[in-house]
Amino acid sequence: MKFPLILLTILQLHSITQPGNENLIEKACTSTPNYALCISTVAADPQSAAAANMEEIGLILVEAVKGKAEEALSTIKEMKPTSPEYRAALEDCRDAYETVMMADVPEAVTALTRGVPKFAEFGMKDTAWEAEICDRRIGMVAEKGTLRDVNKCVQELATVACGIIRSLL
C-alpha cells in the first residue's frame, strides 16, 4: 500500500543525486535489513547528493537517528503523565534519549569520521537498545501512542545504520 508511494519518491529524488552516487547508495542499503527505509532516509537528506563514500552514507543515517531521537525528546516533553508509574516511565525514556543524544550519536559520528567503525556500531547498537528499553517502560502504561511509534522508528533507523557501519568494519 505504501510501497508505490515510496518508490515514486525515491525515483523523483534520485534524479537529483550525483552521477555514480546511486551505486554507492544502492550498495549501502542492500547491506542493511531494511532496504526501503535506508533508501528513503538517504534520499530525504540533502547531503546525500554529495556523499562520496560509505562513511558519509553512514553519517547520513546517524544524522537521521539523531533527528528521530530529538523528535522522541520533544514528544516526551508534550506528554502528560497521569500516574506516578507513567511519570517514572517518561523520565526513564527521557534519560534514554538524552544518552542517545549526548553519548551514542557523538560516539558514532566521531568513530565514522576517524575510521574506527567499531565504536560507531557500539553507539548505534546502544541507541536501538535505549529505544527498546524506553518502549518496554512506556508500553507498561500506554499501549499505543506517538512515542511508541517514534521508539520503534529509532530502533529501525539505528539497525539500518548498524548495517551500513558493519560493512565498513
Place this chain on the structure above:
Amino acid sequence: MGDSFCFRKRNASIVVSLASFFLVSLIPFTIGRPISRGTAQGVSEKVFRLGDLNFPWTNAVLSWERTSFHFQPSKNWMNDPNGPLYYNGWYHLFYQYNTEAAVWGTITWGHAISRDLIHWFHLPYAMVPDHSYDINGVWTGSATLLPDGRIVMLYTGSTNDGRQVQCLALPANLSDPLLLRWVKHPANPVLTPPPGIGYTDFRDPSTAWLAPGGDKWRIVIGSKVKKTGVVLVYETADFVNYELLDGYLHEVPGTGMWECIDFYPVRLDSGYGSDTSANGPGFKHVLKASLDDDKHDYYALGTYDAESNRWTPDDPGLDVGIGLRYDYGEYYASKTFYDQKKKRRILWGWIRETDAERVDAIKGWASVQSIPRTVVIDRKTRANLLQWPVEEVESLRGESFEFNDVMLEPGSIVPLHIDSASQLDIEASFEIDEDDAAATGVDSGYNCTSSGGAASRGLLGPFGIVVLAYKHLSELTPIYFYIAKKPNGNLEYHFCADESRSSKALDVSSPVYGSSTPVLKGEKLTIRSLVDHSIVESFAQGGRRVITSRVYPTQAIDYPSKILLFNNATSARVKATVKMWKMKSAGIRDFFSLDQAL
C-alpha cells in the same frame, strides 16, 4: 515490502491521551512477556522475568558495581591497554582514556604503575592529543625495551585529516623510574599507510623483536585487504626509518580487519615466558589478532621462519580468527609483555561494560582491565595456551573457607555459608560419578551460547558453582560444566558462564558464554573464579579455557549475595570440593596526593 514505523503518520494526540488514560486506569501492572533483545543484543529470551516491574538504579547498587581489585580509573571511559612494561622496579600500564565522558571519544594515554601488578597508583596522563598527527586521538601502541636500557614507544595517531599513522615517543628522562613524561619524536609520523592499505586500516603497532642478523628490529601492524585480515611487517634500525617487508607475516581470508596484533614466542618445555626476540627449535610463536568484525581476541600457535618472515599455524583449521580465543566472554584488545623480573609473559585485556550506556552515564565510568594473566603453552596438549591470574593476586586473599567432598545428587543445590560474596577467589573441583557417566545414554550435543544456560538440564550436566546469588535465586550467575556423551562413547566437555539470570534489571546484557574444552584422562574438572563485584573471571582446567563476565545484579550485592554449588544433571551424581578466600581490596589510588604538586 515491509511497513515501517518511520513511514507512519503520527497519531492524533487526542487518541493517544484517551487510549493512555483508559489503559492506565485499568491495569497498573502487567505480567511482562519475555521479549527478544532482537538484533541489537542478539541474546536468547529471558524466561525468568516475574514481571516488567521497573528496577530503578540506586546509588548503592551502582556504586557496588565498581571493582575492588581490578584496574580501573576513578571515572570516565577506558579501552585498550597500551605499552605495558616492567622498568626499573615498576610495572607500567598505559591505557586508552577519554578525559571527558563515560563513552569512547578523543583519546588520551592514561598511566599507572605498580610494584606487583595488583596494587596500582594513578599517574598524570602520559600523552595527550596535541599534534596534528594525533590531534584526533593518541591511540593504541606498544613498548619495546632495548638491550641498552632505552625504551621506545610506538603508537597510532589519529590525524587532523582522519588518517591513521604510527608515531614514536621516548621517555623524557630514563632515570625517572616513574617514566612520567614522554617526548614525541620530531620525525613523527614515522609511518604512514603504505600503497594498497586503507588510510583508516593501519593501527596498533606491536612490540619489536630482533631480526636475524641482530642489527635491526621488526614490528607488526594489522590491517585488511577487502575481507582478508593481514599482518604487515616493518624493519627498522632506529625506530624512525622503516622498510616494509615483502608480503604479509600471515593472512586469513574472511576474517576482516585485524586490530591489536600481538606476536610472541612461547617455550615448548617450560613454564617460563620468553623475551619477544627469542626463537629457535624449542619455541613456538603465538600470533594473535583482535577481530573488528566480532569483537573477540583470537590466537593460534605456529612456527615463525624469521628468514622468510612467515608464520605458519600448526593447525590451519584453527588459524587466527577461526580457531581459539583467549577468552569466551567479554574481552578485547589484549596485549602481552615480557616481565624480565619474574621471567613471565603477562597478558592484559580490556573488559567493556555490558549494560546500557545510560547506566554508564549515571555511574560516570565505563570499563575495567582484566587481572593480568601469565601465558604459557599447555604442555599436556601442546595445542593451546594456559592463562592464569598472576600469583600476586593471591596476596589479597584473606579468610578462607573449605568444603570437601560435597556430594551433589541430581537436581541439588548446596549453599556454601559465607557472608558477603562480592570479592572472592574460588577454586573448585568436580568429579562426576564414573558409573553414572558410563551408564547414561548419548546426548544430542551442546553449545553454551544457545543452551539456555544452567536451567537446561541434561544427563551429565550442568553442574558447577553459582556466584552472586540472591536468596530465592531471583538473581544468580552459574559458572558450570556440561558433559555430552557422543555416539562413540567419548565425553565432550563444555565450560559456560550463564548471565541470563544475573540481574532483574532491563538494561543489562544477559548472554550465556562458553566453549567446549579439552579434558585429559585422569583430570578432575576444575574452575578458578575471581569474583570482584561486577566482573567475574573464570578459568577452567588450569586456564585452558577462560570466560570473563560482566554482571550487574540489583539484589545479589554485598552481604545478601551468596555462593552455591549445584548439580542440574538428571543422571549423575557429582562430588565437589571448594576452597575459597575473601579478597581484600587493592586500594588503587593516586600516586601524587592533592597537596603534592608536580
